[in-house]
Amino acid sequence: MNVTAPPSAAWADTLLQSFAQAGYVHAEPDILQPADPFLDLSGEDIRKSLYLTTDATGEELCLRPDLTIPVARDYLASARAGQPAGFSYLGPVFRYRSGRKSEFLQAGIESFGRQDRPAADAEMLALALQAAGAFGIADVEIRTGDVALFNALIDALDLYPVWRRRLIKDFNRKISLTDDIEQLTLKTAPGRNEYEGVLAALAGSDRKAALALVTDLMSIAGTTNVGGRTVAEIADRFLEQATLKAGALPRDAIGTIKRFLSIAGEPEGAVAQLRALAADAKLDITAAIDQFEARVGFMAARGIGIKKTRFSTSFGRGLDYYTGFEFELHHKGNGSEPLVAGGRYDGLMTQLGSREPIPAVGFSIWVDALVKAGKSGGAR
Structure with a gap:
């Protein structure tokens, strides 16, 4: 296993100090974690990427492959569970990555329990940009999306549950859902049977x-x-x-979904297009659009360049547990690999055992990518 070099004191101190000043307590979860939460949430496919062992009782353990779940588990086990609380972290994680180091540093923030979702979302993006600045990277591409808008659209179309599940699953597992939605979602097994x-x-x-x-x-x-x-x-x-x-979604539903997925550009323009779509299709997705518009307002209030922020209704991070806002920060010209990525995952706490839903939003920093970008002249 590779040995992760200790973080540079300068940027590490700057990063953690900025998080502390914003009110986020430094968390240090155990490196050895129960494997079940990771397997349950990400599926057995992640098993081949984990470093696994078994204790004397037979419980399957792993070296933590990320820090979101460990931080969330510690929060749920604390006296503050259910109350607003924010945590920051910086430490090694362990995951097999072909051709790259299996031990690498991850930093980030997790915010739990805040009911003011649009404001919390905007704060995450602002802190993510601040984190990039700690590495000397001032010029980044901001890519955003909102899976809650897609979910609201599918619910408003009142489709059979099988279509809802299939469409949302395909959306969540792709960075961009393609326009040929009939082929993507409607393939069925060949052949006939007696039924x-x-x-x-x-x-x-x-x-x-x-x-x-x-x-x-x-x-x-x-x-x-x-x-x-x-x-x-x-x-x-x-x-x-x-x-x-039956072989096909209703044609009007397909047309509406395609029109929805074509909406992209500046967030304020996207709000107007979404409201027009909802009116034309006579769909009640107002609450989701209102939350999106409120978030844009809070982003602007924090000095985030709205005109430079790219929003797309088809943007997704390829993970099932996101429930709303999603974002990635990219170094211009670096292709598809994000420097910082995160979003809202309100369903995670109940999946980890909470009796009541607890709002949650956060982001992770890919330290090696940020260091590389900073060394290559990130500040412009």
């Missing part, structure tokens, strides 16, 4: 009535559960297959 006629009959029916019919038929047949699934769960899955077999 093809039943599936076709159910495809266009009222969902509640169809679900009740399938549930009743399975109950009459004496089915209680199969493979751990209840009758209702099996019936819902059967109905999903019927919907997929």
Whole structure:
């Protein structure tokens, strides 16, 4: 395993001092962490990137692959859980990365419990820009998006749940959702089966009535559960297959989604385009747009150059747990690799065991990328 060089005292002190002055307490989570939270949230695919071990009780442990989850776990275990609290961090993380060091430094901020979401989002972006400045990088590209807008759009379209899940999953796992949305989301397995006629009959029916019919038929047949699934769960899955077999989303829904995904540019212009889309399509996504517009206002109040900020409705960071604002800071000309990246992840705390939802937003700093950018003449 590679040995991470200690951070330069100058920029490390400047960075941590700036975080402390902003009210963020320095956190130092344990390097050895339970593996389950990382596997549960990121899926088994992350296993090949983790450095795993097992303790005497058989619990699977890992060297922390990032610091967001460890900081969140420590917060939930503290007396401040549920209350507004902010933390900063700087330390090594361990993750296999082909061709690159497996041990590397990560810095960042996590903010928990703040109900003033637009203001908290804007503060994260402002602090991220300040962090880039600590490395001598004054000129960066600001790329932003908001998955809450996409989720609100899909909810307002009132699609079958299978389409909602599939569209949101595809959106979350791609940096940019392509325009050929029919091909991306509507492919079904080839071939026919003996239930093809039943599936076709159910495809266009009222969902509640169809679900009740399938549930009743399975109950009459004496089915209680199969493979751990209840009758209702099996019936819902059967109905999903019927919907997929129908072969297409409604054309008006496809047109609306494509128009939504084409919105990009300065945030203020995007707000106007979103309101026009909502009015034309008669969709109630006002609350999500209002939150977006409020965030833009707080960004401007913090001196962030709105005209230089790029917003895109199709922007996503490729991770399932983001629930709202997302952003990346790029060194101009460095391609797709971000220097700083983060966003809102309000669902994380309940996934980690909190009984009540707790708002959360933060960002991570890729220290090696920032150091490299600073050395190559980041300040312009």
